[in-house]
Amino acid sequence: MKHLIQHFNNLTLHPKNAKALKGLILQLAIQGKLTENWRAEHPDVESGDELIRKIETERKKLVTDGKIKDFGSYNNIKNKTYDFLPKSWIKCKLKNLASLPYGKGLSKKQLTDEGYDVFGANGIIGKYSEYHYESKKLLISCRGAYSGKPNISPQRCFITSNSLVCDFYSPELTDLHYYYYTIMGTSKNHIVSGSAQPQVTATNARELLLPLPPIQEQKAIVAIVEELFAEVEQLEQKTQERIQLKQDYVTSALQKLSQTTNVAKTWQDLQTHFATFFNEKANIKSLRESILQLAVQGKLTANWRKKNKISPFGGAGGIESASELLKRITAEKKRLIDEKKIKKEKPLPKITEDEKPFELPEGWVWCRLMELLLYSDAGKSPNCEKRQVSGKEWGVLTTTSIQKNRFDENKNKVLPASFKINKQQIVKSGDILITRAGPINRTGIACKVDKINYNLILSDKTIRLKYIENTLDPDFVVTALNSQKIRRLLLNKMIGMASSQVNISQKNIKSIFIPLPPLEEQKAIVKIVDELMAYCDGLERDIEQRDSLLEDLMASCLVEMEGDASADEELGMVAESGDEYKRNIK
Numbered sequence: 001m002k003h004l005i006q007h008f009n010n011l012t013l014h015p016k017n018a019k020a021l022k023g024l025i026l027q028l029a030i031q032g033k034l035t036e037n038w039r040a041e042h043p044d045v046e047s048g049d050e051l052i053r054k055i056e057t058e059r060k061k062l063v064t065d066g067k068i069k070d071f072g073s074y075n076n077i078k079n080k081t082y083d084f085l086p087k088s089w090i091k092c093k094l095k096n097l098a099s100l101p102y103g104k105g106l107s108k109k110q111l112t113d114e115g116y117d118v119f120g121a122n123g124i125i126g127k128y129s130e131y132h133y134e135s136k137k138l139l140i141s142c143r144g145a146y147s148g149k150p151n152i153s154p155q156r157c158f159i160t161s162n163s164l165v166c167d168f169y170s171p172e173l174t175d176l177h178y179y180y181y182t183i184m185g186t187s188k189n190h191i192v193s194g195s196a197q198p199q200v201t202a203t204n205a206r207e208l209l210l211p212l213p214p215i216q217e218q219k220a221i222v223a224i225v226e227e228l229f230a231e232v233e234q235l236e237q238k239t240q241e242r243i244q245l246k247q248d249y250v251t252s253a254l255q256k257l258s259q260t261t262n263v264a265k266t267w268q269d270l271q272t273h274f275a276t277f278f279n280e281k282a283n284i285k286s287l288r289e290s291i292l293q294l295a296v297q298g299k300l301t302a303n304w305r306k307k308n309k310i311s312p313f314g315g316a317g318g319i320e321s322a323s324e325l326l327k328r329i330t331a332e333k334k335r336l337i338d339e340k341k342i343k344k345e346k347p348l349p350k351i352t353e354d355e356k357p358f359e360l361p362e363g364w365v366w367c368r369l370m371e372l373l374l375y376s377d378a379g380k381s382p383n384c385e386k387r388q389v390s391g392k393e394w395g396v397l398t399t400t401s402i403q404k405n406r407f408d409e410n411k412n413k414v415l416p417a418s419f420k421i422n423k424q425q426i427v428k429s430g431d432i433l434i435t436r437a438g439p440i441n442r443t444g445i446a447c448k449v450d451k452i453n454y455n456l457i458l459s460d461k462t463i464r465l466k467y468i469e470n471t472l473d474p475d476f477v478v479t480a481l482n483s484q485k486i487r488r489l490l491l492n493k494m495i496g497m498a499s500s501q502v503n504i505s506q507k508n509i510k511s512i513f514i515p516l517p518p519l520e521e522q523k524a525i526v527k528i529v530d531e532l533m534a535y536c537d538g539l540e541r542d543i544e545q546r547d548s549l550l551e552d553l554m555a556s557c558l559v560e561m562e563g564d565a566s567a568d569e570e571l572g573m574v575a576e577s578g579d580e581y582k583r584n585i586k
Helices: 002-011 017-030 036-041 048-064 176-184 202-206 215-259 263-271 281-296 302-307 322-338 474-482 484-493 506-511 519-562 565-571 578-585
Strands: 090-093 116-119 124-128 138-141 150-152 157-159 163-168 209-212 365-368 373-378 394-397 412-414 432-435 446-448 455-457 462-467 495-498 501-503 513-516
Touching: 017 176, 017 215, 036 215, 048 090, 048 209, 138 176, 150 176, 176 209, 176 215, 281 474, 281 484, 281 519, 302 519, 322 365, 322 513, 373 506, 432 474, 446 474, 462 474, 462 506, 474 484, 474 513, 474 519, 484 506
Parallel strands: 116 157, 394 455
Antiparallel strands: 090 209, 116 124, 138 150, 138 163, 365 513, 373 462, 394 412, 432 446, 432 462, 495 501
């Protein structure tokens, strides 16, 4: 146990460890490992074997008096002390300790606003004019998602038929909270039946195996478990407060970045604190979003503009302005329309001052996306094999291939061999892609195809934005579309009955307006964004290494505490093994 104690505080720094720690504490408790010192100090207490015989005497009396049914005596179970339990403990079934009546039926219509508490499957669900149990009772949820979960009802409570009541034969020889924690820490898989509608029958629950220590040790176990749980919860609370403080700092810092006129200096001032405050993945995500927004507002290239002269026509060593670039794109589109190589689109209204979400640097212009594009196109989505293409097979993109500023060609499905490939739908390096349908957080997301090794076509939910080469930097266009304020414009154009499934038309995508810098500045922006994103990648790697270390520590503690494998097998303990913990936490 020394490994756990040594790293206890560090382990709770990982938000996912609190649950595992509590599971481990319960495992230690029901193996008797938390009370090793207690037993050394109390060698002469009445054993579990003596305790069960007293309880059995009381059970037989209740059967004789006709108060309970006889479901078998403890003598029918082999009275053997297993090696993994302390010598003073025994193993018994729940039916040896308590009868298990169901609660009483009560409809929702019968619930009232006043009266006695009514306990349902997992808590108080209302009030009723009567109660059936004067004292607190240990319950086992027996219907629905909470099946097998233990609860303790309040005094003077009406318990519904969604719970089994553990009516102990000898309450004075029973510590209610010990059995609560023991059942919580014991696997209920073999007593829960049904998948669509899980349930625990009284017949199954009676066979639940439990470790039975002396009554005095039960009380000691409860005290230690509750003390350890309180410490875990206190440390978990401190962890959550620490995370919230960091999030508050991050929000303030990023707001300061967005409002400053000197991004370079503000970034430098804040960077000294990044290792401390940007060490949660959610904060890195916010930092990435802020970088994209700063980029499209021209705040990352303020120094670049000071060093590079922008002239109206790009002559005399100057850089072509965005307005001249837009004229050049318009002229080229007109030529292609005249040659009937592309279709003429209906012009959209000019952008008003009120529509512009932020001011632009000198030399930039606002324009609609349509003004920069030759056309847009989508693909097909026939019935496909749900596997990734290999070799020379043809496949279709899934929407998950398009991530913010990143293309993942491995997200695809194999097309039927009979499918006729349309060359116009083939995905090529340099393409700008955007999703047009799906969950709201996945729709309107854009990326550029940097390289492609597979034979892939567009799906009907992915759109390609075709542009004139050497007039735009596609990575800048993608950055603009994924930036917070431009994405907000896209969100306003989406339609759908629920956020789980929305769509946006090609027309609406192309009607979005974005800032257009000079071409050379677009390239400068992309270079800076790439450098800053690489910095964010480094911060994320540091987080992953830290979390991996904490996960390894937790897994090693679980391995150390696993003890005799027969304990897990016989009592069905629920604490994860080291390997299970590492798999599940991913």
